[in-house]
Amino acid sequence: MIQLNLPHFEFKIKKEEEKLLILDTQRKKFVKLTPEEWVRQNFIHYLMSEKNYPAALIAIEKELKINGMRKRCDAVVYNLDAEPIMIIEFKAPEVNINQKVFDQVAVYNTKLKVEYLIVSNGLQHYSCRINLENAKYDFFVDVPTYSELIR
Numbered sequence: 001m002i003q004l005n006l007p008h009f010e011f012k013i014k015k016e017e018e019k020l021l022i023l024d025t026q027r028k029k030f031v032k033l034t035p036e037e038w039v040r041q042n043f044i045h046y047l048m049s050e051k052n053y054p055a056a057l058i059a060i061e062k063e064l065k066i067n068g069m070r071k072r073c074d075a076v077v078y079n080l081d082a083e084p085i086m087i088i089e090f091k092a093p094e095v096n097i098n099q100k101v102f103d104q105v106a107v108y109n110t111k112l113k114v115e116y117l118i119v120s121n122g123l124q125h126y127s128c129r130i131n132l133e134n135a136k137y138d139f140f141v142d143v144p145t146y147s148e149l150i151r
Helices: 035-050 099-112
Strands: 013-016 019-024 029-032 058-066 069-078 084-090 116-120 125-131 136-139
Touching: 019 035, 035 058, 035 069, 035 084, 058 099, 069 099, 084 099, 099 116
Parallel strands: 084 116
Antiparallel strands: 013 019, 019 029, 058 069, 069 084, 116 125, 125 136
């Protein structure tokens, strides 16, 4: 897999019926190792090990119903009261992060109404706070730590 703009982590990877699988420690099962999944696994480990996000407060593939349609957030981070505070969207490294990606996350946020968003393709990471007063995104220079989110 491609080297990402994230620290190096060791993963359990196995091959089954010509497909590579990676152990998702959050979901406690092996999942198909796609480029997007590679980004997700690396980024989630980064959040937990470098930014002190509690593993128990990160949900993977969170299902939502929006206008009668089923959607899935790649990851949702919760506060200590089990309220969603952040949506994270992952893309494969070859996918450009553009307005369309942020629009996708904004649709999820019509349901969750979180204050923070992260979008990453493993090479570029964008994290922001939604500024409701000005109806815009306030971008961070770096991905915030968990303690910065819950202040």
